[in-house]
Amino acid sequence: MQFKILQLVFLFAICSAANAATLNKQVRSLDWWQHASFYQIYPRSFKDSNNDGIGDLQGIIEKLDHFTDAVVDAVWLSPIFKSPQVDQGYDISDYRDVDPDYGTMDDLKELIQKAHAKKIKVILDFVPNHTSDKHQWFIDSVNGVEEYRDYYVWANAKVDDDGNRVPPNNWISNFKNSAWTWSEERQQYYLHQFAPAQPDLNYRNPKVVQAMKDVLTFWLDQGVDGFRVDAIPHLVENEELLDEPKSNIPGYNDTDYEYLDHIYTKDLPETFDMVYQWRQLLDDYTNKNGGDSRIFMTEAYSDINHTMLYYGSADGSQLGAHFTFNFYLITDININSTAQDIANTVNKWLDAIPEIYTSNWVLGNHDKHRVATRFGVANADGFNMLKSLLPGVAVTYNGEEIGQENxxxxxxxxxxxxxxxxxxxxxxxxxxxxxxxxxxxxxNAGFNTGAKPWLPVSEKYVETNLKKEKADPVSHFKVYKALAQLRANPTLISGDVTVKAVDEYTVLIKRSLNGSSLALVFNVGNDTATVDIAEDVSKSNKIVLTNVDSSRDTGSTVDPSNLKLEAHEALILSF
Structure with a gap:
């Protein structure tokens, strides 16, 4: 077992060399991002360089070699802009400066320069739906300054049958309760689809549209490589402020966001148009200034049809996000899901996405419980394998590479x-x-040198930490790194893909190109399973990689007609 990772390199070289002559003719010509590994950094929790309890930009600089070691192509930083930190940076008070918690503009420029020197792209988190209530735009809007009067969504109060002032409609915030807060100074309600400290911008105002485009251009001029766009479905609301109908989803009351069907506050046509305008801005910037494509990726917890529209039109005549996050491995499956559930979730995406666009695969982020918690630590390697073998972009949330739990x-x-x-x-x-x-x-798990962290360090850090996993002969991190290296295989870049259940809890993913194949066989269940995969896997196979708990050795062969898998066992086979 201790030779697994070393053997992977040898096996990978054999697989690649044997087919090089034909594969080189077939591999798709891809832009830098289309088969890239993106890594989300939550800066506040990543590395605290000055021991004040808060992670910072210098801490990220200190750890840049980790991304090289993990074969990461691009890092995405959750918000580092000036903010009162009501929602940990998603309430921005100045779009053009760095919050002192994280450092300075010079620190950010140093990070960009040093990351680029290591061939790592830097993506910033763009939060366009709302600002902080401490942003000067909002302060001026509250005070009726003409230039900013309509920068936000304001509405007059209604009066109920008892003569009480009430909000203009029934809209509910993502964070519960009314999406409207009364301003005594302005004598109107303002809209906030999240916290009251996060007032929504008014994208029906051309001045707002231009101001936010200017923000994008400002950061492009600083050398960033693109943006992750936050909460995009909520950008524009119904202009008539119509009441939303009840969702009739059981278990929620009239203060819960899920209580309503958000047909007037989510995924409106004007929102897609704004996304297409931003894509045009980025493409124009690249065409004018040269260099690699500047990209943006959008966060949208939407149904599959609306999700695809964030990419652009089906024929590509209008382009939107380079990719919009595929959250279905988070939202549609859980620890009790069957192999068929998993296959259906993957195939739903593959069937829906137009061929001209690039898929992406996401297992977790700062808003959802960690993958090792949701599916169990024993399944963490298997799901990382699943993500890595599927076509397109692979997205990692910091800590997933070591099996970190909540x-x-x-x-x-x-x-x-x-x-x-x-x-x-x-x-x-x-x-x-x-x-x-x-x-x-x-x-403090090496996060800092002793100051109380802004959130407590997990008690599990003694057993689960990067240093230990780099030293151990077999570990989650070594599996993750091997997968990142394996993704350079042309079969995983351009090969056909088959995803199916082969028994109740065993899923198979097969990639094939010019007679060369790689396959994942993954038992997500709690019991052993014996499966027949002979119609998909040749007898002339070799194990390329296993999960950490497997007793099998890489380089060995399995009998595809009678393959016994231990609970949670995951194997990648080449043939």
Whole structure:
């Protein structure tokens, strides 16, 4: 077992060399991002360089070699702009400056320069739906300054039958309760689809549209390689402020976001148009200034049809995001899902996406419980294999490469503004997946040198940390790194893909190109399974990689007609 990772390199070289003559003619010509590995950094929790309890830009600079080691092509930084930190940076008070918690503009420029020197792209988090209520635009809008009067969505109050002032409609915030807050100064309500400290911008105002385009151009001029666009479906709302109908989803009350069907506040046509305008801006910038494509990727928890529209029109006549996140491996499956559930989820995406666009695969992020928690640590390698073998972009949330689980956070320690109610904290808080990265087994897991972190370090750090996993002969990190190297195989870049269930809890993914194939066989269940995969896998096969708990050796062969898999076992085979 200890030779698994070393043998992978040898086997990969054999597979590649044997087919080089034909594969070189068939491999698709791809832009830099289309088969890239993107890595999300949650800066506040990544590395604290000055021991003040908060991760920072210098901490990221200090750890740049980690991304080279993990074969990462691009890092995406969750927001680092000036902010009161009501929602950990997603409430921006100045789009053109760095928050002192994280450092300075010079620190960011240094990060960009040093990352580029290591061939790593830098993506910033663009938050266009709303600002902080401390942004000067909002302050001026509240005070009726003419230039900014309509920068936000304002509406007059209604009066109920008892003569009480009430909001203009029934819209509900993503963070519960009314999406409207009364301003005494302005004597109107303002819209906030998230926290009251996050007022929504008014994209029906051309001045807002131009101001936000100018923000994008400003950061492109600083050398960033693109943007992740936050909460894009909520950008534009119904102009008539019509009440939304009930969703009739059981288990929710009239203060819950899920209580309504958001037909007037989500995925409106004007939102897609704005996305297409931003894509044009990025393409124009690249054409004018040269260099690699500047890209943007959008966050949209939407149905499959609307999700595809964020990419652009089906024929490509209008282009949108280079890719919009595929969240279905997060939203549609769980620890109890069958192999057929998993296959259906993957194939739903593959069937829906137009051929001209690039798929992407996401297992977790700062808003969703960690993959090792949702599916169990024993399945962490298997799901990383699944993500890596599928065509297109692979996205990693910091910590997934070491099998990091949710941390332990009490209500008193929590920071998430969406969970400031002890009755709902354990169910809805996002703090658990945001605890500090576990670098080693020293004080505070190496996050800093002893200051109290903004969120507590998980108790699991002694056993689960990067230093230990780099030293261990077999580890989640070594599996992750081997997968990143394997993704350079032309079969995984350009090969055909088959995804299917081969028994109740065993899923098979097969990639094929010019007679060369790679296949993942993954038992997600809690019991052993014996499967017949002979119609998909040749007898002349070799194990390229296994999950950490497998007893098999790389380089050995399996009998595809009678393959016994232990619970949670995952194998990648070449043939």
């Amino acid at each position: 941390g332990e956070v009490s209500y008193e320690e929590g920071q998430d503004p969406s969970a400031r109610d002890p009755a709902i904290f354990d169910k809805v808080s996002r703090d658990f997946e945001r605890t500090p990265y576990q670098w080693d087994d020293s004080t």
